[in-house]
Amino acid sequence: MRILLVNPPRSPHNAILEHATAAALPFIHRKLVGPPLGLLTVATAVRHHDVSLLEMKAEYDLNPLAAEPQALLRQHLEAFQPDLVAITLIASEVPAGLDLLQAAKRWNPDVVTVAGGLHVTLCPADVDRPWVDVLCPGASALTFRALADTLARGGRLQSVPGLLLRDDGRLRPTAPVAAGANPATTEFLVPDRTLLRKWLPAYVVGKTNGPGTYLFTSLGCPYRCSFCSIWPQYAGAYLQREIESVIAELKTLDEYIAVRLADANSIIDTTFIDRLFTRIAEEGIRKIFIMDIRADTMAQNPRLMAKLAAHGLKVVICGFESFRQDELRRYGKALQVEHIAAAVAVCAANGIMLRGNHIIPPDYERDDFEALAEFAAANPVELAGYTLLTPMPGTALHTQMQDQIIDHDLAKYNMFNGVLRTRLPLDEFHARTAALWAVRRGTRVL
Ligand code: B12
Ligand code: SF4
Missing domain, CATH: 3.40.50.2300 (Response regulator)
Structure with missing residues (x-):
């Protein structure tokens, strides 16, 4: 074939x-x-x-x-x-x-x-x-x-x-697949990266002087945020790989300088990640690691974060989602707002570059944009992202907000396009969101 x-x-x-x-x-x-x-x-x-x-x-x-x-x-x-x-x-x-x-x-x-x-x-x-x-x-x-x-x-x-x-x-x-198949353990396959040789220069991350790659240590997520596609993708399951399987894969990545863990959440089981990084140190594996970590996990595990930083963790991607507790509740995001500031501090203390993402809901008015800009300026991160609340088909949010969808063109479902009815005129809503991207490292360049 x-x-x-x-x-x-x-x-x-x-x-x-x-x-x-x-x-x-x-x-x-x-x-x-x-x-x-x-x-x-x-x-x-x-x-x-x-x-x-x-x-x-x-x-x-x-x-x-x-x-x-x-x-x-x-x-x-x-x-x-x-x-x-x-x-x-x-x-x-x-x-x-x-x-x-x-x-x-x-x-x-x-x-x-x-x-x-x-x-x-x-x-x-x-x-x-x-x-x-x-x-x-x-x-x-x-x-x-x-x-x-x-x-x-x-x-x-x-x-x-x-x-x-x-x-x-x-x-x-056709007939259903046999129950119990596990793509993270028994059915795990090491991705064939040899097919990518031609494009390696395309995968250089930030200012590093070599290509990066992705590797997952888990699939799915145990949390239930309403806007998220990941837990529905795995029908709510959370599947973890074996530590030695991850180590073996890392050992095949000589040509890559950076490794992003492509997990929904790189730290669910703190013991797992602690042991993984002990093994990484024992094996002398040196990489720039990029991980997705929740703000509460960082806030509650400063010693673990220091250990990860000592063994290569350089960038954390984190969904802050909202600076308001009632909005977090509305999204089903089990997070306390105060954990965001604590996470910012943990990253700063360990030289970790933090990318924090805020979600802009369609009912934001001028005051809300202003308040978010203040919050972002007071909690400086390396790069703050501002994406639009998007009812991805197949998510709980899509079911909840179906009657407010004004644009069904799937090409616009990438979190950069307003597809829900907004309170502000749509152009102004987009422009105010765009202006937020200039708020970084505590500086407002509006
Ligand atoms: C790594 C990643 C990226 C990478 C690159 C991904 C790529 N493929 O090019 C980067 C950072 C560039 C990226 C960008 C974006 N991403 Co992205 N990304 C991820 C992430 C973190 C991991 C994906 C992954 O590698 N999973 C592991 C692999 C093994 O799983 P998989 O891809 O699903 O593949 C399995 C099956 O689906 C199936 N399968 C997949 N393809 C095929 C094809 C065939 C033929 C078959 C038979 C089977 C099959 O078999 C595979 C093996 O089991 C996920 C979140 C997550 N943790 O899952 C978000 C995610 C996929 N991304 C998402 C989004 C929105 C984006 C962006 C649009 C964000 C933006 N606004 O710019 C962009 C655009 C896409 C792009 N590629 O540029 C959303 C998608 C939501 C949705 N419902 O569409 C996710 C789920 C994140 C989220 N929080 O919601 N992304
Ligand atoms: S947004 Fe993050 S924490 Fe929430 S369900 Fe999705 S992957 Fe899990």
Whole structure:
């Protein structure tokens, strides 16, 4: 089987960026690119076939001279002549991804088109198009292997569990996958990073002088924030890897200088992470680590944070979400506002760069923007982010706010576009959010 795996381009829609002043522009990330860990895991599962990766985020998003995505795909189709084209989809990349699968089908109607990833797991109906032959929801690398192997030997896909198959114009499920499969332990596959060699320079993080990569130590999250897609993706489960499996993977990452733990939450089990970093030290593994850590976890575990910093933790990404307790409650975010200031202090004390993200709800008025700007200036971090409360399809928030959605174009569901009815005029709402991006390190450059 010749299998082409496609990481689609980022959605170009960014209303915050469009409304930004020159002072805020440099801080709003537009071309943030990282290795597609899910697709690389899928690649490992089918490594015994002939596999090619088209990484459009590196190939297209970062290259102003690149051909348009459809033309790029066409070049790859001609050069590689795949039998199967598979794509990974998050919400905002669904429209572009569907167009690419349609182009593949037009190029050769015999090509089998497959969609997988987060959005396929949460909302398969959104991907139901006549030119999409198969959906692979869930952590489906091994399902995809069974699919490819079955096609290769001329078998019937109806015999492969875990698929949604187009049959007589409709998507029909095959048998469910066996219960108890665990993609973090028994079914863990080391992502095939060799497919990324060509794009390594695209993955240089910040001012480091080498590429970075991602690695997960856990999947899912035990918390239940209403706006979050991650716990619905794993049906509420939290799956942790084994420490020695993480160490073994880290030992394969010689060409990478930085490692971002792609966990929803890098620290749920403090004992696990403490032991992991003891082992990292014992093995002499030296990396710049980037981790997503909750503010309360940092506030309550200053000694652990100091230990992680001593062994390479340099950047923490943290969802502050709100500076108001009632808003946190509204989002189902089990966090105390005072933990934010404490987390800022813990990071400052340990030389850790903190990226804190605030969520802007649609009912914010001028006073609310002003109050948030004051809070952000009083709690300085290396880079503060301000994204819009977005009812991602498949989340509890989407169900709660359905009647307030004014824009259903999935390409805008990347947290940078207002899709809910706002109190302020939408242009002003975007402009005020954009202006907040200039509030950093305690300085207001408004
Ligand atoms: C790393 C990461 C990134 C990286 C790069 C990701 C990439 N693929 O290029 C960076 C930092 C660049 C990034 C950017 C963005 N991200 Co992001 N990101 C993540 C993060 C932290 C981890 C993803 C991951 O690697 N998971 C581990 C892998 C193994 O899982 P997986 O990808 O789901 O793949 C498995 C299955 O889904 C399935 N699968 C996946 N693809 C396919 C394809 C086929 C064919 C098959 C068969 C199976 C299959 O099998 C895989 C193996 O089990 C998640 C949050 C999280 N912890 O999950 C957010 C997350 C995916 N990102 C999100 C968002 C919104 C974005 C941005 C739009 C943010 C922004 N405003 O700029 C951008 C745009 C996307 C981009 N790529 O540039 C949201 C998506 C929400 C949604 N419902 O769409 C998430 C869930 C974060 C959140 N808090 O909500 N992101
Ligand atoms: S926002 Fe963070 S803490 Fe809340 S459910 Fe999602 S990953 Fe977990």
